[in-house]
Amino acid sequence: MSEIPAKATESEDPSDGARAGAAGDSAVAGATGGAMGDAVPQPRGDARTEPTNTPWGGAPSGPSDDASSRTAGASTGDPTDAGTDIGADMHRATAKSPGGPQGAAPVESPVEPSGEPMGDAMWQSSPPGSIYDYIKVASFSIGADGLVDQWSLRAEQLFGISPERALGMDPIEAFFEPDQRERGQRKMAEILDGREWTGVVPFRMPAAEDGEPGAEGLAEVYVMPTTTEDGERAAVCIVVDVRTLRSIETDLAASQAIFGQSPFGFLLIDTDLRVRRANKRFASVFGGNVESHRGRTVHDYLPRSEADRVAATLRRVLETGDSITDMHVTGFIPGSDDRRHWSINLYRVHSGTGRPIGIAWLGTDITSRRAAAREAAAARRNLALLNEAGARIGNSLDLETTARELLDVVVPGFCDLATVDLYQGLLAGDETPRALADGSAELRRVAFASAVSDAPFIGGPAPVTVGAVHHYPFNSPCADALRTARPQHVPAEDGGLIQSTLAVPMVAHDTVVGLAQFSRTKGSEPFGDRDRALAVELAARAAVCIDNARLYRREHERALILQRSLLPPGDPEASGLDIACRYLPGNAATEVGGDWFDVIELPGHRTALVVGDVMGRGLRAAVAMGELRTAVRTLALLDLEPAEVLSALDEIARGLGTPGGVQQATRAARQPRDADLSEVYLATCVYAVYDSVTRRCTFANAGHLPPVLVEPGESALMLDVPPGMPLGVGGEPFEEVEVELPEGALLALYTDGLVESRDHPLDEGLQAFVGALTDPSRPLEDVCDHVLNTLDTHHGEDDIALLMARVQGLPADSVGDWTLPREPRSVGRAREYARTQLTAWGLEPLVDTAELLVSELVTNALRYGEGEIRLRLLLDRTLVCEVWDAGLVQPRRRRARDTDEGGRGLQLVGLLSASWGSRRTPRGKTVWFELPLPDGGTPLTDPAEALLSLF
Secondary structure (H helix, E strand, O other): OOOOOOOOOOOOHHHHHOOOOOOOHHHHHHHHHHHOOOOOOOOOOOOOOOOOOOOOOOOOOOHHHHHHHHHHHOOOOHHHHHHHHHHHHHHHHHHHHHOOOOOOOOOOOOOOOOOOOOOHHHHOOOOOOOHOOOOOOEEEEEOOEEEEEEEEHHHHHHHOOOOOOOOOHHHHHHOOOOOHHHHHHHHHHHHHOOEEEEEEEEEEEEOOOOOOOOEEEEEEEEEEEEEOOOOOOEEEEEEEEHHHHHHHHHHHHHHHHHHHHHHOOOEEEEEOOOOEOOOHHHHHOOOOOOHHHHOHHHOOOOHHHHHHHHHHHHHHHHOOOOOOOEEEEEEOOOOOOEEEEEEEEEEEEEEOOOOOEEEEEEEEEOHHHHHHHHHHHHHHHHHHHHHHHHHHHOOOOHHHHHHHHHHHHHHHOOOOOOEEEEEHHHOOOOOOOOOOOOOOOEEEEEEEEEEOOOOOOOOOOOOOOOOEEEEEOOOOHHHHHHHOOOOOOEEEOOOEEEEEEEEEEEEEEEEEEEEEEEEEEEEEEOHHHHHHHHHHHHHHHHHHHHHHHHHHHHHHHHHHEEEEEEEEOOHHHHHHHOEEEEEOOOOOOOOOOOEEEEEEEEEOOOEEEEEEEEEEEEHHHHHHHHHHHHHHHHHHHHHHHHHHOOOOOOOOHHHHOOOOOOHHHHHHHOOOOOOOOOOOEEEEEEEEEOOOOOOOOOOOEEEOOOOOEOOOOOEEEOOOOOOOEEEOOOOOOOOEEEEEEOOOOEEEEEEEOOOOOOOOOOHHHHHHHHHOOOOOOOHHHHHHHHHHHHHOOOOOOOEEEEEEHHHHHOOOEEEEEEOOOOOOOHHHHHHHHHHHHHHHHHHHHHHHHHHHHHHHHHHHHHHHOOEEEEEEEOOOOEEEEEEEEOOOOOOOOOOOOOOOOOOOOHHHHHHOOOOOEEEEEOEEEEEEEEEEEEHHOOOOOOOOHHHHHEE
């Protein structure tokens, strides 16, 4: 089916005027937009006729011709144009068909009444886009014989029959069903008698040449009688496809319903970017009626900058034809100051000929959706911030580091400036700082962060530097937040940088530990209720971590104080040894360990060197270490052998984790049990006893690392001391090893923290430690520092204990050693030896006291001991006198009655000496006493007064 144009030009082939049908939005655009399109050219040909007495170039038709002209031009409002197109179409068909009927009058160009050809008033060219672009209209003429004598190109396109086949064809026989032909013949006769007729006629296309039956159709036919040159009756038929008309009617109704009833704002904007049509929804938003918006531009609805952007987009859509989807536009509606947001969809619309005629605008109010999206985005941002806070805050057990971690999270993601203040009393270790309840207690600024070039709180009070101690006035919002444990809004100062500040108390376990302030500068969004809740949550999380760090610091400091109190104070001293020691506690992450060392002076200028390590960390390990150290000192004063000391320590360690003590642990070890609820304490220890007279050292080891010995001029070596089992395991005896140490040799005892870490295996650490002891002649303090600087001692995984001793034996002239026979004369001889030796040493003030005490000990050895007697005097920092015999019975001090003649000798020894005692030896026992030297600062006891005090 073909379309017939509204107007035509002069010199083109009729086929050039054919146009494809348009549907959908183009139909609406064409119906509302008027004539838009390209001109359809006139037919080509040289046939001319003489002017007639009608403007159409045909015979006068009377009133019926006028009616037909009005009907033909009704669609465009210009009957002249319609009649001209029809006549031209029929003229083209006649010119192309040489076998057409005789007498048909060809059409010539219209002329003015004066005889001059009509000008542009009749034949002016207008752009296509009329209703004929959409309605399929065709024309043909019927001669006096009732047969087709003219067949237009539109008829060929509508019916699908070529002119060669159509000319001379009976339309009734060709298009009507057999049962309708009789009625059709009657109508044809009436038409040829000069009657007009119009109606809707069903028809069937003629069968194709290949025998295929033709399609059925429905046409509205307008038949206008005419007269040929010979005066015979003929007719012109105008045919319209009814189904196309009904489709257009349906499309128009649907378009009107969509445009008028749409819940979205709908605009049709013309090529000048002015509103051509608006729907009711758009008018209800921007006020007025639909017609009042016609001719407006986007500048009448949007702010200038936004309108310029939208206008540029409209031009781009009009030029390129690219549609725009979901373009966000911001503006205001009349009568409201609230900013509104719209989502705009734009697409170019075309006429039936495909020519752009404007832009369709479909707008949706997304203000609430944008608000919901902002809320959702804020919620996601807050969740992400909380997630980041959970991952970054609390990774350290340091108070200041935890506070800085909080500020690293919130600046600049949540605020522009932030500070953290903590109670000074809590930092100092007080459980209940003074004035905590009223919020006026002293606080210390522990952290500050800024995203604006470290700018202070301009416009507020004087800035507080990090580390400074301060307090807030009682009536200030910050003090109120501390007092009530609720966040407070701090008003901003006029002319300052800060726009909004939140003072949020840091509450942990129902206790306020400090205050966090979050500030936003001008230009940022003020804090809202959601921000307030987020700030409280962030401050609470940081407060719990800070409180945990505070509690850990307190426990760590207590354990460290306990551990240090159990270590030897200052630099220990020993006879015949130069001592240096180091202790490095584990860091805050690994807590305090159970490492310890000790230097114990024993009788006879002997020294016990002890290094141990309780497995575990923290207060528990420190307490266990203290118990074991106390037990070692007690056992050492009993002057037991090193193996015996470790055996006793093993029993003690096994009883530390048992409520019933050692005996209960021993009994429980012999009985099977399903579950052991007692704690297990294990420790390693090396115990050495050094004799400064003989320079011999006896070692016993309970699972500890071997001692290292460096002899003068030799490389360091690890002593082969059997390790034994750790203390607390039990069941295995300990072995002793005796080593003679040369003068000037260096002995090193240490714990595993010095030579072992995650990055350095034990073997590598031992080799590095041995390699670091290259110059034993250096001062011991320098040697200790060199070892700690050379090895990896900053790993912080375990504490470190290092004990180093340089051998300096007693000179031979500081020792007096005599053997006495078991006879009474030996008492006097012992006094004489003592007097002579003390006089040689220049200790005349001690002669009388020493003679008296030596005679008492030698007398006891003669009366209660066995075998020969040995007397030895040792001079070092004190004077020591030892009396040896082969008896195994230890002397026991008792209080003599007033009537007793004896039994006061040991009492006298205890009164006159600084200390005294006895110990077992492999061949008997030794009884000894010790006297301070006259220049030692200790006053000497008068023997006469001591004797009188006994009575």
